[in-house]
Amino acid sequence: MKTKEVRHKTVSGALGKHIDHRNLFTQRVCCKRQSHFVYIGQDISGSPVSVDLGMCRSRCGMTTRSSPEARQREYSKHSSMLEFLKSKKMRMHGPAAPEISDHLNQLPSCGANQVCEPTGMRVERLLLFEGPREVEVIEGCHCEIKLSQCIRVPALRTYYFETPYETVIEVGGCSRSEGAPDGFSCIPTKFDSELLETPNKVDVIQTVAACELKESCYRVRHVEYYYETVHHADGVKQERLKEIDVGRCSGGCTTGNRCLLRSPSDLESCYLWSERQSSSCVPQGYESHSFINQHGQIRTILSITSCLCQD
Numbered sequence: 151m152k153t154k155e156v157r158h159k160t161v162s163g164a165l166g167k168h169i170d171h172r173n174l175f176t177q178r179v180c181c182k183r184q185s186h187f188v189y190i191g192q193d194i195s196g197s198p199v200s201v202d203l204g205m206c207r208s209r210c211g212m213t214t215r216s217s218p219e220a221r222q223r224e225y226s227k228h229s230s231m232l233e234f235l236k237s238k239k240m241r242m243h244g245p246a247a248p249e250i251s252d253h254l255n256q257l258p259s260c261g262a263n264q265v266c267e268p269t270g271m272r273v274e275r276l277l278l279f280e281g282p283r284e285v286e287v288i289e290g291c292h293c294e295i296k297l298s299q300c301i302r303v304p305a306l307r308t309y310y311f312e313t314p315y316e317t318v319i320e321v322g323g324c325s326r327s328e329g330a331p332d333g334f335s336c337i338p339t340k341f342d343s344e345l346l347e348t349p350n351k352v353d354v355i356q357t358v359a360a361c362e363l364k365e366s367c368y369r370v371r372h373v374e375y376y377y378e379t380v381h382h383a384d385g386v387k388q389e390r391l392k393e394i395d396v397g398r399c400s401g402g403c404t405t406g407n408r409c410l411l412r413s414p415s416d417l418e419s420c421y422l423w424s425e426r427q428s429s430s431c432v433p434q435g436y437e438s439h440s441f442i443n444q445h446g447q448i449r450t451i452l453s454i455t456s457c458l459c460q461d
Contacts, residue, residue, distance in 0.1 A: 159165070159311075163372070165211075168427045171410060172200055174458055178211055179261070180207055180209070180210040180257065180266070181189060181206065181207060181259040181260050181266040181291055181292060181293050182204060182206075182207060182259075182260035182290075183204045183205070183268075183288055183289070183290050183291045184200050184205055184206075184292050185204065185405060186202065186203050186204050186205035186208055187200045187201065187202050187203075187287075188200065188201055188203050190276060190278065190283065190285065191278045191279065191283070192277060192278060192279045193276075193279060194277060194278070194279055196279065197276065197292065199276060200300070200424050201274065201276070201287065201387075201420070202287070203285060203286070203287050203288065204268075204287055204288030204289070205288065206234075206259075206266040206267060206268055207259045207266055207289065207291070208258065208259055208265075208266060209257060209259055210257040210258070210259055214253075223344075229241050231282060235369055239374070240303060243439065248304045259293075260294075262372035263294050263295060263296050264293045264294060264295055264296060265293070265294055265326070266268065266292070266294075267289050267291065267292065267293075267294040267295060268288045268289070268290065268291055269289060269291060269292050269306075270289045270290065270306040270307075270308065271287060271288055271289060271305070271306065271307050271308070271316075272287050272289055272307070272308035272309075272311045273284070273285070273286055273287075273289055273307055273308065273309050273311075273350075274286075275309065276347055285355070289308070295303070296326070297325040297326065297429065299325065300325060300336035300361055300362060300363040301325050301336075301361060302323070302324060302325075302358055302359070302360055302361045303323050303325075303443050304322060304323075305320070305321050305323035305358075306318055306319070306320055306450060307319050307324050307355075308440065309346055309355070310348065315348060315349060317346055317347070319344050319346065319355055320355075321336075321344075321355065321356070321357045321358065322357050322358035322359070323337040323338075323358055324337055324358065324361035332366055334363055334364065334366075335363070335364070335365075335366050335401075336361050336362070336363055337362065337363075337368060337401055337458070338358040338359075338360070338361055338400075339360055339361060339362045339364070339368075339370060339371075340358075340359040340360035340371070340461070341356050341358060341359055341370075342356075342357045342358075342359045343356055344357055344371045347431065356362035364399045364401075365397065365401075366403060366431075366459075367400075367401045367402055367403055367431035367457050367458060367459045368399070368401050368431075368457060369397050369398070369399060369400070369454055369455070369456055369457045370397065370399075370400045371395050371410065372395065372396055372398040372418040373393055373394070373395050373396070374393075374394055374396050374451075375391050375392065375393055375394075376391070376392045376394065376443065376449070376451065377390075377391065377392070377440070377443055377444045378390055378391070378392035378441045378442065378443065379396065379441075379442045379443060379444055379446065380442075381442075386398070389444055390438075392441055394439050394451055395453060395454060396434075396451065396453040396454065397453050397454030397455065398454065399431045399432055399433055399454060399457035400457075401431050401457075403430045403431060403459035429455050429459075430459055431458070431459060432457065432458065432459075432460045433454045433456075433457055434455075434456040434457055434458040435454070435455035435456040436452045436453065436454060436455060437453055437455050438450050438451070438452055439451045439452075439453060
């Protein structure tokens, strides 16, 4: 899916010519997609697989970068990511690339009260040695207004890109909520779903319906239904559905920076990322719900009341 460049008008006025020049430069040049290769694993032939997931520039500092095709060829020359990193480290000791001014490096990629965000994402499916895996790739970037409130924001995802089943779904997301207290984030609390037709079956895609400002590790609503038998005082036996919000723990806990090897000339460029750690957000409190099932037996269901980060 092709993305259109989005440009925002900036307000000049009393900020002076220097700020006007910065806004004009940043919004037309700085806020753009740049390559961000991540090692995913090995394919079924054992060859290393790296994908250009892309990233949106937060600042204007630019370094000379090779094309995605050239970088893919560079990866393919090495038998493993370790060999590639060794080769990269040796080349770092060669002639340094021309540097741009420190002042330009510090300029934000968007104007005041704005942030450089993706215009859309596409989901790519990869067949790796350990099994299929999905990754999200940034298609383009543009300047968006910073939001101080925690609200749901639109977010587009393209599935089955460049196939007869290509579909764009508005999955939604949550705003960054600038100025939130430490330990709190704007996170999804209610979800919906969309059906996605695929070559083999119909997939259910989860979408964000609502967001709230909560701690990073939090409880979300998760409803399950059970058959319940009720004996009334007049001797009538009734069988009905019982709804229980058993809850789920969502989010995660701070695990530090996942970048293992960063470029010395461009601190925003990471050569090697660690795998995401499994969530350590676990149930803290429970409550029980007892009822008689359709077989006349007492059944007890536990539901989560709160969650916390596990030490």
